[in-house]
Amino acid sequence: MNDTQQEDFGPLTDLIGVWKGKDGVDIAPEPDGTETNPYFETITFEAVGGVTNAEAQDLMVVFYRQIVRRKSDNDVFHDETGYWMWDAKSQTVMHSLTIPRAVCVLAGGQYTGKKDADGRTVLEVSAAIDDDNWKIVQSPFMRDNASTTAFTHTLTVGNDTLSYAETTMLEIYGKTFEHTDANDLVRA
Template sequence: MNTVIDGVDYGPLAQLLGTWWGDRGLDIAPEPVGEDAEAYYDQIIFTPSGPADNAKEQDLVTVRYHQVVRKRANGRIFHDQVGHWTWEPKTGMLTHSLSIPRAMSLLAGGGLRQDGESTIFEVRAEKGSETFGIAQSPFLLEKARTTSFEMVMTVTGDELSYNELTMLEIYGRTFEHKDRAKLQRILFDT
């Protein structure tokens, strides 16, 4: 795969570019008593957003994304997320920023590795971290506090799968909110 687009080498991020769609998602979310398992389908669009530099010392490449998740039962959107994946070629550092309309944003950090034909992206954020942390509204802090986030995303050719684990303090207990899905690239458009 050619990783250079308009003179910018996107490295491992190039394999994310395009439109991905899947109907094999599963969301395990908290309820006041117990949990709810919701089947979903989602679409993620990754587009190149170019190089970035910090203080003329750090060179980064970034891709922007928009993810929309709909309930399979009725097609209603229940999750909308935007952000960037950023890679620093010099160090191999990978970051994932995300923001959702429920008034929560985070910056997760980690790295990537190869496993045969697959590239595995792994990132994590924790409440209170000065580098890879979580920002949330006063309401969420009181009623549905996110304390950590982990994501493992695997790309093999035109197949993308992810597993997310978000630790919540909600309904008077700690809850492991889990999302997992498998998507296919349906359009490669840079």
């Protein structure tokens, strides 16, 4: 890892820090339909620094950990970790994540400099099992019983606020299910 000082995290810069959100809504699959779970969470983003691949690709890397608790009982019901990576040369944002269901995602997207109406940075990444570049890896059990087939994630950050909306497409209980999560967070 290179020195993080003087280095430019590009569109990931504003992520670094600790964020708290109390208005999350999770839509999750149940055998007989849908479960809606209001939640609160803490997401911590830490600067890792620069990484060089094959002496040719320079990435700037941010590590994160997301701990999500169900409002009804305060129990942790989603625990996620991974990295956000910025390749300035190709203007690509990458998001790797792993969840303790034996599912991993490497999502990616082009950063176009997009901002929302409030001037916040908009990051858009996606992955799919049949995509050539950005893929999903899962255990044999999950592949056969609760397969993640696609993932899209839009994260908007700036002005000490962070919002995200993500959709995980699942093949579960004999049907296709749109598992969604969204929240608005503020810098702690």
